[in-house]
Amino acid sequence: MAKVLVVTSGKGGVGKTTSTAALGAALAQLGQNVVVIDFDVGLRNLDLVMGAERRVVFDLINVVQGVAKLPQALIRDKRLENLWLLPASQTRDKDALTEEGVKRVIADLKTKFDWILCDSPAGIERGATLAMRYADEAIIVTNPEVSSVRDSDRIIGMLDSKTVRAERGERVEKHLLVTRYDAGRAARGEMLSIDDILEILATPLLGIVPESQDVLRASNVGCPVTLNAANSAPARAYTDAVRRLMGEAVEMVVPVERKGLMDRLLRRRAA
Amino acid sequence: MMNVMRLFGGRAASAPVARERLQILLSHERGRSGAPDLLETLRSEILSVVSKHIDVDPDKVVVRMDRGKFVSMLEVDIEVPNGVQRSKMVAAT
Numbered sequence: 001m002a003k004v005l006v007v008t009s010g011k012g013g014v015g016k017t018t019s020t021a022a023l024g025a026a027l028a029q030l031g032q033n034v035v036v037i038d039f040d041v042g043l044r045n046l047d048l049v050m051g052a053e054r055r056v057v058f059d060l061i062n063v064v065q066g067v068a069k070l071p072q073a074l075i076r077d078k079r080l081e082n083l084w085l086l087p088a089s090q091t092r093d094k095d096a097l098t099e100e101g102v103k104r105v106i107a108d109l110k111t112k113f114d115w116i117l118c119d120s121p122a123g124i125e126r127g128a129t130l131a132m133r134y135a136d137e138a139i140i141v142t143n144p145e146v147s148s149v150r151d152s153d154r155i156i157g158m159l160d161s162k163t164v165r166a167e168r169g170e171r172v173e174k175h176l177l178v179t180r181y182d183a184g185r186a187a188r189g190e191m192l193s194i195d196d197i198l199e200i201l202a203t204p205l206l207g208i209v210p211e212s213q214d215v216l217r218a219s220n221v222g223c224p225v226t227l228n229a230a231n232s233a234p235a236r237a238y239t240d241a242v243r244r245l246m247g248e249a250v251e252m253v254v255p256v257e258r259k260g261l262m263d264r265l266l267r268r269r270a271a
Numbered sequence: 272m273m274n275v276m277r278l279f280g281g282r283a284a285s286a287p288v289a290r291e292r293l294q295i296l297l298s299h300e301r302g303r304s305g306a307p308d309l310l311e312t313l314r315s316e317i318l319s320v321v322s323k324h325i326d327v328d329p330d331k332v333v334v335r336m337d338r339g340k341f342v343s344m345l346e347v348d349i350e351v352p353n354g355v356q357r358s359k360m361v362a363a364t
Contacts, residue, residue: 150300188284191286192289196289200293200297
């Protein structure tokens with residue numbers, strides 16, 4: 001049974017696209033058939049983060065409007081044969097997406113894939129509401145920072161009211177993915193801790209992705225971090241998250257940044 | 272330099288402040304976005320029921336919701352003037 005997942009956050013720049021690419025690749029690496037859809041019409045970036053930017057011919061809008069058939073618009077990943085991308089349009093505006101059109105495309109994709117990951121645009125406008133509209137589950141990407149947590153709370157409220165599932169009286173299962181986390185700073189009281197965020201948002205935790213150079217390096221070269229640096233801390237965090245999505249019980253590890261001796265001594269005394 | 276300064280200065284942790292500000296803000300915002308007109312609906316319906324039997328000043332009916340972590344408290348405050356008059360409607364029936 002295919003699952004439709006929306007990766008959302010409200011706030012921009014918290015790592016939705018990076019996380020969609022990494023989670024999609026991690027699922028595919030575990031043998032699942034995956035398609036990732038970019039809903040950020042006019043500002044597409046999932047293609048770039050996945051290194052497929054020069055292979056985009058048709059896009060989601062073309063399919064919705066019947067200009068292209070779905071197989072023409074789907075781009076197969078060069079590294080993983082069971083990972084596909086449906087890019088957003090770069091030229092149209094977000095009004096070109098219709099609820100009916102999105103419904104049709106998702107129903108079609110459900111017959112072909114195990115997982116459909118919808119990369120939501122930032123904000124709470126049409127693009128974001130359409131990305132979550134048909135979701136069975138939601139991943140809320142949050143940074144340990146006040147504005148991100150506030151916006152996540154808002155998005156959680158929308159998931160509980162504006163999705164098809166919510167309107168039918170069903171639940172959209174929600175998962176919290178904390179990204180750019182620095183365990184050291186949280187321990188010193190400089191950053192909201194995982195416990196703080198969980199207490200405020202009251203949403204189950206899917207994973208903790210540490211702040212890491214590997215994430216930026218992966219998007220620089222257009223390769224999801226789970227492929228580009230499979231043994232790095234963020235890659236392991238994404239892979240663990242995906243295992244949890246698949247129903248495995250994986251112990252939650254809070255990634256700790258490694259520090260030099262002098263730095264540790266000084267910080268310990270300062271704290 | 273920062274570390275040396277902190278050795279002597281000992282800046283207070285800011286995360287607890289962030290946490291508290293968020294908790295206050297969100298308890299407020301959730302009340303609004305979750306059920307925008309709930310309190311107003313309750314207030315007007317309570318007022319209409321009560322004023323069937325007692326004359327009350329509509330401005331003296333206050334309905335408040337205090338959201339806690341586990342339970343929320345719905346507080347209804349109705350000021351009734353001394354020497355309560357039964358409303359005419361009830362008196363007539």
